[in-house]
Amino acid sequence: MAKDSKEQSFIKEITPRSEDFSQWYIDIVRKAELADYTSMKGCMVIKPYGYAIWENMRDQMDKRIKDTGHMNAYFPLFVPESLLNKEAEHIAGFAPEVAWVTQGGNEKLEERLAIRPTSEAIICSIYADWVHSWRDLPILINQWANVVRWEKVTRLFLRTTEFQWQEGHTCHRTHEEAVEETVKMLAVYKEYAENVLAMPAHAGIKTSNERFPGAQETYCIEALMSDGKALQAGTSHDLGQHFSKMFNILFEDQDNERKYVWQTSWGTSMRMLGGVIMTHGDENGLILPPKIAPYQVVIIPIFKAANKEEVCAKAQEVAATLKAAGVRVFLDDREQYSPGWKYNQWEMKGVPLRLELGPKDIEKQTVFSARRDTRVKAAIPMAQLTTAVPELLNTIQNDMLQKAINFREEMTTKVDNFEDFQKTIETKRGFVVAGWDGTTETELKIKELTKATIRFIPMDENFKPIPAPEGTKCVLTGEPAKHLVYFARSY
């Protein structure tokens, strides 16, 4: 009785997901001790447990970026206003959300400095000095950095004034090479989202209206959250020569002609962590994919005063065995909390696998396991721990991805008239696949009527937009459709 009511009170602190998804999300972020708001409006503090997840995410992304031939570098936080102004579309896109430094020490600055909202301008101004000959190409550089965008409405991890991200910036000799780089990194992002975060992601092309300011083409990965809204989880831009022409990034080619380089940029951010929460979380809190969980396994010894020493010694042995096998383990032998309280706390924090160990388990030479994702429980023989636990973690990782794929499939609806479109977006949500006549006007009208936007245009194996099948009509105008596209409400 006492135990039950304590468990309930712990859970009660989260708003039910079905009742208020936004509040449920905030409750998890705070109760799982991932992050919190600060007195500095729009800025969050990332708490140690949240930051440990981010470190795992970052390291695995960093490895992929390096494995594809890039090196990290670091460029200034500040962008002089004159540099930011060079690319007209770019500044028009970012001006409303730039934070400006106007004073340094006691000196009023002659020129305002933007805090980078993204680094194309400052990096291009530096690349102009680095590139002289075709021998200097390609430049394949990534940066991990904080950026600032003065957002009016903020949401922990998803949209904050300051956030952490990685931004790749590359220069190439030909447009073909630049396109190859753009789609290569898009593929890295998709593979990473699926294999590391267990978050299925569609790769596609943005409409011209949703394109990055200054880009020639923007590719994206789009995931579906458990409330049926889409999340843009990464973008990769073919910048063409827009920036190289404005910043004079020229090289002498093998034919002795001076040419402008072709550029790309691509980025992912902490919002991916928001995506993880909204893809996998449930009524009891966070559910972390094993590959990014700070602790993959929590061990909870169950003891009374009489057998405490024996049980705790065995629990330490189990912890040491698993650690030696490369598993990230936390042994929770705190005495001031009951096992039930600990179960709830670690469920809230999303630890993928719980191992319980009491005198009866020791007698039977087993540990009792409980999966966070499915809540399936099973005994594991002690002798098999070092193989069974890593295998189980692997299974959890795969099952979480499959579950999310299944959910996405259920939540993808093809419609051929606007009434169904509206009804689906209003009641079922998810991705709505429909014909679009290819005009920005139609795109904006649909957004106005339904709050849904075109998340992406599907592409073929050559990364070209797929034309709509013959005879397909635009879902709004009835005109011939140019593409079948994916609509959704989004974050």
Next chain:
Amino acid sequence: MAKDSKEQSFIKEITPRSEDFSQWYIDIVRKAELADYTSMKGCMVIKPYGYAIWENMRDQMDKRIKDTGHMNAYFPLFVPESLLNKEAEHIAGFAPEVAWVTQGGNEKLEERLAIRPTSEAIICSIYADWVHSWRDLPILINQWANVVRWEKVTRLFLRTTEFQWQEGHTCHRTHEEAVEETVKMLAVYKEYAENVLAMPAHAGIKTSNERFPGAQETYCIEALMSDGKALQAGTSHDLGQHFSKMFNILFEDQDNERKYVWQTSWGTSMRMLGGVIMTHGDENGLILPPKIAPYQVVIIPIFKAANKEEVCAKAQEVAATLKAAGVRVFLDDREQYSPGWKYNQWEMKGVPLRLELGPKDIEKQTVFSARRDTRVKAAIPMAQLTTAVPELLNTIQNDMLQKAINFREEMTTKVDNFEDFQKTIETKRGFVVAGWDGTTETELKIKELTKATIRFIPMDENFKPIPAPEGTKCVLTGEPAKHLVYFARSY
């Protein structure tokens, strides 16, 4: 002939160290492609090779910070002016070098935001919400972040407007615990400087005049550069209750009384990389300790058209063998450069060990090795590569430290009169050990006359300042000396 002149021209690009140390330093930073200035005054770009060194430095420091029980977190870049103003000494110390944001998007801000010059103020304001009971203590958190100080005179890595660092911020129940933490991290810094950077460091106490603004006591590590000037390479502060009282960080203790926490903060930065350059570099460029070198070994195959295939295949085999043994290897098989040119380039970049491989070496089943630090050359039997190379790297690491220790000893002079003091500082430089009467007045007068400052007061095994031996006189005033202290000109 041709080869020689090419080698010379490469070297000629560095200013001789004896002629102009500052220019020699800048030349190395640029020629070794570590970093460069940008159009953004006082801000540098850290190039891929320089950033790879920093990543190795950061990872090894991060491991030590975690191994001593800390976790990483992340706090906002911005500090509202009212928060920064709370601790009077603190704002007085930092106000002249703060960059201020006054505009966000199109909106003029009601309150100016400082870009963190250090994070005590913002972090303390957040800790006030986190700490309630003695059970919440200690708080042991570190942050890796960029900070901004509006410096008038800048120098690559050593003093730039924006720089990368780590800053630990901890809260404790008692002053004893806080002091223990302060000196523990000081010891970590000293061990790291010596064992990772091969840079010997004295640990000591700062005078009240050199104390961190707002601290009760500042401890530091001080290294000696090859021009005889000192470099403060890390600091650890006992903050007492100065900040907890201003920010109301209170906890209920076991005796049910509400008490202010005791705090520490400690930091090291990219300037340590400047220290590495100035400790180990020589007339041919950078010399990197193996533990932080992006490439510990560079392999240069020596071939003609006729035997190119055979030699390159063998070089690849050697590279693979060493990589498998955990050595960071770069195989430089570029054809557009001569071996001599490559030798010079990799010497400039400080790679600890060069392996040359030509047809004769293959015949003898050896590779020819050349150490960067001592220039000692020796043949290594191929069969012994996986043991001999790691051993040699280890020897290089140790020898570099020992050489720097010997240099420091030679460059440490004890004086007992002001004439000798002035002469030593002027001509020999290095550390000058002398009696000091303990007054700020004397300290400042000596600085005015000699440009030398008190780098640290030596401490005993209990981390207390060591009193001067009976009868010691102050080197300036002739009054009884309070301590024998270490003076030097410094960066």
